[in-house]
Amino acid sequence: MVWTRGLALAGIVWCAGLLVATTLPGGLRWPLAVVALSTALPVVPGFVAVLLAGIRRTTGLQAETRAGQAKALWRLVRDTLPGWLLVASGLLFAGFWVVAVLTLTGSPGVAEEQAGTYVLNNNGETTVISEAEYLSRRARESRLVAAVAGCFSVAVAVISTALLRRKADKAVHP
Template sequence: MLLALPGFVVALIALRRLAIRETGTPAGGGQASWRLLRETMPGWLLIASWLLFAGFWLVGVLSLGGTPGVPEQRAGAYVANNHGEVTVISKAQYLTLKAQDQRSVVAVAGGFCVFTAVISTALLRREERREAVRP
């Protein structure tokens, strides 16, 4: 997660700068971003990346729901800690909760990485086109 966050922040800053350069205000960021993606990326790649992005976020949201608490080991017992309310659980439940926690972290990082990859690729392709036009 920590490795995905800096790239995500840089991509957001680049999008904001693009919006300010094209519209004069940061408010037009959505339109400028969509125009950038339409002009530089093939349609099939945009669809595939949005499906992948949505898939990561769906896995993240689904892995967060319905947990009895944070899985912990205390004095040799497996427990779920829900804001101080401790419930004893089995080892199988403990392992399932740990796997859910890991899935949610990987899903969020995956969503950030897909967004970052698409935006940075679009920005690089636009820059390549500008360089090709310059004499």
């Protein structure tokens, strides 16, 4: 579980760096597939490990409803993590979430390059745009991917830290 937390922390830093890079003049000129793959590498293994390692098995979350499981998970996080860490991670999660929501608003289509011209494709209806607008749209797509991955990284870091602390507490106080 320690490696999970380490990957999640690396994912947070990487996603934050990508977000900053997409806002710089000239933006991030990587293909979207490279951005998606590079943000998924530190996030997906940790996310799967947290799920499979058994939030239920490790924490005893045996509630029958999803609401009951969510309450039990919240109790685990609240009881094992200091308040300042909860606030900091909540603000970081909210920051990534706000970037994702703001990136989604007002998107009239997907930026594409077709036969040497830049277009916005909205369900088959294309509109010609400038290269600057195309690059701006591509940067927005990269920002969205990095923001969503950042949200998952924060969640994995918080949950894995709570699970590690619960495990350490059980070892000290059997």
